[in-house]
Amino acid sequence: MVKQWYWYDWLMFIIRLISSISLVFTTISLQQYFTLPIMILVLWQLIAFSVPWLCLQLNYKYYLLTEIVISGGLCLYLASFFPQAYLAFLLYAFFIAAHSAHRAYLWSGPVSILLLPAIIKQLAEQSEYWVMAVQVGMAYIFGFSFHLLALNHRQGETIREQNAVLEQYLSQIERITLAEERSRLSKELHDTVGHAYTSLIMGLETLRPQMATNTGTESLDSLLNLARQNMEEVRGYVHQIESPHETIPLLQSLRKLAEEFQEHAKVAVTFHAYGEEYPVMKQAKTALYRCLQESLTNAVRHGHSSEIKVSVHFEPQQTRLEIHDNGRGMEHGREGFGLSAMKERAMILQGHVAVYTERGEGTLVTCTLPRQTELKEDVIRLLVVDDHPVIRESLRTLLEEQQDFQVVGTAEDGEQAIELCRQVRPQLVLMDVEMPNVDGISASRTIKESWPNIRILILTTFEDTKQAMEAMRSGVDGYLLKSMQPLELAVTIRTVHRGGTLIDQGMSHKLFAQLEVDNSGDDHSSIKASSAYDLTPRELEILQFVSKGLRYKSIASKLYLSDGTVRNYASSAYLKLGVRNREEAVLKAREAGLLE
Incomplete structure (x- = not known):
């Protein structure tokens, strides 16, 4: 049925079944004394057995009414012929008390104990009213006691179930707390102590040319070995602290x-x-x-x-x-x-x-x-281009600390960078600007023309707005300063590799300020062809959405990108178009035939 049965539910059902069967057989044996046909009387008893019981299982609201009216009416009819038949009602009084709840006792008790014996007294005058009332009252009290026993058992089951849920919930909280703390500690060790050792090693390496004596070189080597050993120990601690579920599929x-x-x-x-x-x-x-x-x-x-x-x-x-x-x-x-x-x-x-x-x-x-997998074949292949050997090696050391980075080559000028792109086909190039032979902007333009899928991130020391504008027009995917933190650089490389475009925040302010000055005397009649702006497909896609009036957050949800990435794409497109805001960008893009 609709509810779970316990031992006392089965006991009540068995008692009800046995008493009903006994009453049916007794009625059949005395059928000649009753006015109703035996089939109707048996049917009445079957209804008295089943209807109240079904109401109890399916809809308690009607149980007491059906028990008193149908079962009580049956007992009244039988008592009108045999005064001792009122004893059959004792069992129904027990059931009524056992199944009453809340305020039902206020009326089910008086009706069962006082009203029904009074009616039986009127039907069978030889019956003693107070004797019947006491007997029915005792049966009602026994039923009420059984109800308290069942209620106590149900509450105990509920408490045990709630305790089990609470224990599980506390266990989950404990696991989550421990996992979060382990994750926090592993990140803290990796991001602070690990990078501190990396910076220390890079700094000591830069001192090597200044150590002219053998004693100084030996001391430097000793410090470097000590730093590397300690960094390996930190890595070991990080892996040990990782949550167990992070190490399995x-x-x-x-x-x-x-x-x-x-x-x-x-x-x-x-x-x-x-x-x-x-x-x-x-x-x-x-x-x-x-x-x-x-x-x-x-x-x-x-x-x-x-x-x-x-x-x-x-x-x-x-x-x-x-x-x-x-x-x-x-x-x-x-x-x-x-x-x-x-x-x-x-x-x-x-x-x-x-x-x-x-x-x-x-x-x-x-x-x-x-889906953003960490398969080995998805490791980002990097090319570092800088004319200073210390910076090249420092960047290599810093980047290879990241598990998803692989430095496949280093170059000291743009000419070597182009040749290495042909040989090793990196996925992303970290490019300096001021270099001998071929500078970074010229090399970036050549690389983009030959291998459009290679991402280029300018990493320079100088805050030159004209240089930054020229770099963006050459097709680079980001413009950053070398003063940025190592963690920010790693995050930026991953973002640019996934298709994002990033510009240093300070540089972007200067670029827009410069654009405002340049555009004050701009002649809109001299708009160049759309191909001159070197907009990437993603930037064009962003402009299409912007032209339809969508906000950055809506565009981000449609393209499965972050809000910041969409803003960077839009900023890059505005810079290439030479405008200050979205209205000017849409107008200029329409005039250039870039929008549908």
């Missing part, structure tokens, strides 16, 4: 989490995977793991679910996690801290979390992340 960690939750929370959890599994970024793995943790806990804690279905979909462009429970659903507009954290994690990775819920129909949580 995604499917294995999610399946293990689902199995552990099923064991501790006593909830049926089914797990399915669709598509061929591929490696995902560590951040994406953590986001999916945390999403599953929070969704499982919410399904039991708030939704009171008994069955949860988990599925992971490995699709060509994205990884999707779905958690569907059969609970009671959530209130619309109610968003707790856990759900907000899930959405924030996904948003950082350019993904999203959707929650579909209806009262009484359960909840479906969907976490979708774009």
Whole structure:
């Protein structure tokens, strides 16, 4: 039936069944004394057995009424012929008391103990009213005592279930807290101590030419070896502190989490995977793991679910996690801290979390992340171009600390850079500007003409606006200053490699200020052909959306990019067009025939 049965439910059912069968046989044996046909009387008894019991299982609201009217009416009819038949009502009084709840005792008790014996007294005058009232009252008291026993058992079961859920919830909180702390410590060690040692090694290497004596060289080598050894120890600590689920494949960690939750929370959890599994970024793995943790806990804690279905979909462009429970659903507009954290994690990775819920129909949580794998073949191949050997080697050392970077070559001028691009085909070039033979801007123009897919990031010491403008017109994908922090450089390289365009913030302000001065006397009649602006396909795509009135955030959601990346594309396009804002950019692009 619709509710779970306990031992006392089975006991009540068996007592009711035995008493009804006994009453049927007694009625059949005495059928000649009754006025009603035996078939109608037996049918009445079957109704008295089944209807109140079904009401108790399906809709409690009508139980007491049907028990008193149908079962009590049957006892009154039998007592009108046999006064001792009122004893059959003792069992129904027991049932009424055992199943009464809340304020029902205020009327079910008087009706059972006082009213029905009074009616029986009128039908069978030889019966003693107070004797019947006392006997029915005792039966009612026994029923009430049984009700308290059953209620205590149900509350104990509820407390045990809630304790199990609470223990599971506390376990999840403990795991999440430990994992977050381990992740924080590993990042702190990597980002602070690790980079401090890297900077120390680079600084000591720059002192080598100044150490003229053998003693000085030996001391320098000793310091370098000590620094390298300590940095290796820091790396070891970082790997040891990493969360266990980050070191195993995604499917294995999610399946293990689902199995552990099923064991501790006593909830049926089914797990399915669709598509061929591929490696995902560590951040994406953590986001999916945390999403599953929070969704499982919410399904039991708030939704009171008994069955949860988990599925992971490995699709060509994205990884999707779905958690569907059969609970009671959530209130619309109610968003707790856990759900907000899930959405924030996904948003950082350019993904999203959707929650579909209806009262009484359960909840479906969907976490979708774009596919960003960390396969070995996806390591970013870098070429470092600078005429200072110390800077070249320092950049090489700094970049190769990142697991997804590989420096495939270094060049001391633009001519060597072009030749190395032909030989090793890097994916991204870190290019200096002022170099002998062929400068960085000329080399960038040549590389872009020959290999358009190679990304170029200008890394210079000088804040020259004319030089920056010329570099952007040559087709480079970013313009940064060497004074930036190592972590910012690593993030910038990854962004540019994925198709972004970045310009140093200070430089961008100076460029727009210079444009404002230049455009004050600009003659709009002398607009060049669209091909002269060297806009990339992505920049043209951004301009198309801008011309339709879309905001950067809307464009970012359509192209699966971050808001900042879209802004950088737009800034780069504005610089190449020589305009100050989106209105001027749309107008100039239309006049140049760049927009549809």
